[in-house]
Amino acid sequence: MNEFALIDLIQSTCALHRPDVRIGIGDDAAAIDVPEGHELLICTDTLVAGRHFPINTRAEDIGWKSLAVNLSDLAAMGGTPAFALLALCLPDSDETWVRAFARGFSELASMHNVALIGGDTTRGPLAVTVTALGFAPRGRALRRSGAQVGDTIVVTGALGAAAAGLHFLELRPECGRAYRLDPNRFDHQCVTALDRPAPQIAQGIALRDYASSAIDISDGLAADLGHVLRLSETGADIELGLLPGWQALSEVLSLEQATRLVLSGGDDYVVLATVPPNRLQEAELAVKSTGAVLTTIGHVSAEPGLRIRDPQGNLIHVDKAGWDHFA
């Protein structure tokens, strides 16, 4: 398959009509309209084989995930996704692989009405760079800065599941991705969380009216909350027992391992936000209306640094890189 056949295959698999796409795939650049009163949000993330996903990850899951990690960034801004570009670096032009990749990408794209409007295909070591674009009402995008002392810290979903999925796959390398995933098995649910993260788009939009700051958790709670605290010049107190996912992981893994995964496992792709206490109930209702649950995990404090307490009230130590100091 030559480059043009490959582009045609991706284009036809990902076809999705949006009236605001004036020029789509096939010209030197795409041209889009931005609705009046809105600003354009844009982000880009690269997934490198063997680094951001195990090399035996299924092509359709790589396609899904390469878009998901970018939509998750838009979600954390309270953005509505609209368009994507795909820069695909492939070791060879394997039609079966490309078809499956495009199917996974398209599956998520169509769920969020995202039109693929351009990209590039090159020969080289497997890596996928997606650029995602979306909209927010002007001046209303959520920032990492803005957390205020006293704000409640909330998350839109479970932590540690994807990292546990990676752990389970490493325990049973002989399975690879060959076994049929059973939605009732906890370890399989974790592998699904790893391979098919669900960007919290509706939850990010729901939080837009209430949150003082937001970020998507991709590098682990400790590191990403750290960005919010640094930019907001505040500290935080977190209760380990409140972290969604910790209890379930503690039942199948050691307490220490479960704690490590929820705090710094990474690949969670849930939105963390800070909400003023007097807006919390409205925020919970808004997120509930999306079918998700907003979970309170702690609060923003005046004292710098992040303190995490176990159910007995003891401070626990986090040594995640990117994290300077912890009492």
Next chain:
Amino acid sequence: MNEFALIDLIQSTCALHRPDVRIGIGDDAAAIDVPEGHELLICTDTLVAGRHFPINTRAEDIGWKSLAVNLSDLAAMGGTPAFALLALCLPDSDETWVRAFARGFSELASMHNVALIGGDTTRGPLAVTVTALGFAPRGRALRRSGAQVGDTIVVTGALGAAAAGLHFLELRPECGRAYRLDPNRFDHQCVTALDRPAPQIAQGIALRDYASSAIDISDGLAADLGHVLRLSETGADIELGLLPGWQALSEVLSLEQATRLVLSGGDDYVVLATVPPNRLQEAELAVKSTGAVLTTIGHVSAEPGLRIRDPQGNLIHVDKAGWDHFA
């Protein structure tokens, strides 16, 4: 140097203020304003080490070129560049290399008032993916389709120079990029064309009022003109003797080699456009006012396919891949 220090270094080297950047580097996504009455143009291109540039290319030249190839796509649409995102995949975090890369990127970015608004850094085989964004008055972007029978085919600069530069470097691999480039030496001029292509932004904008179609020549004249002809459902007749660069290359290379380089060498990054004959003089003046020369190289014909004639009037054969058939 860790990831954050690396991002800080790139950000500080590429700092450029634009009032339409509402949120720049450092959040989950950037946020920008699009001016009223304009559409947003967007494109992305990846450069892979050893494939899109020789592995011994200087870091500053890789930085320049990774942005240049994208701005060239905007130029071909008649767009005004405004923003860029940089996804940088690096085998290691060599501060000297990153500093030089950012300097080259920034040098070109500041020439065109392009703000770096986001990106991603990953560890892996050296590859650079840039996403460039710009504006065009709504509905006025130049397309690859639109060429009409009888239109004059023009280019905004010389062909074959970059490919000749690569050829000269291959003849003297011992020099690498170590020798000091002498602007008076033809071979050095060709190496500069390879390493530092100048995107034809002003020329693209100048052509916006006159051209019926346009494309940037990145894969060689034959292949890229082929896209215009296919999308416009026309053919073309080209005079080899009119191609800017062919004469100069013929004097230092074999006639056959010079011909191959101007027709299919690639990496030219000049704009090819088709212009109705009654608008040609105005188009020439508009491009002249940018300091460049618009050169007529042939015309659009009703007969499908591309015919290229040497100065004796003989048809010559082009066997460039991506090109189906040639009489």
